Amino acid sequence: MKSNTEKPTNLRADVMPSNGYVLSVDGKLKTRFDTSDEAMTAAVALKQNYPVVQIAVYDAAARSYSPVALPEK
Numbered sequence: 001m002k003s004n005t006e007k008p009t010n011l012r013a014d015v016m017p018s019n020g021y022v023l024s025v026d027g028k029l030k031t032r033f034d035t036s037d038e039a040m041t042a043a044v045a046l047k048q049n050y051p052v053v054q055i056a057v058y059d060a061a062a063r064s065y066s067p068v069a070l071p072e073k
Contacts, residue, residue, distance in 0.1 A: 017060040024056040024065060043068040 016029075021039035023031045025046070033039040039057045047055050047068050056065040 017058070019060050022058040022060060024058050026054050029058060040066075040068070044071070 017032060021033045021036050022029045023033070023039060023043055023046070031042065033042065036057070036059070043055050043057050047053070047070055051070060055068045057068060058065050
């Protein structure tokens, strides 16, 4: 049986991504997403579960990181 959901592709450790948005956890690139919204949603959920961990979203096209902080209560 084939599922409709796709497993995220694994990133190579020795190559920087050239497109998409990548979740960075404590400085290590982890999961690639196609859109910024998907990446930010996953980053905020991860940050809520693990508030001490440094999480950022890497924009491969712009080659920039956007740090993720918990929303103020």
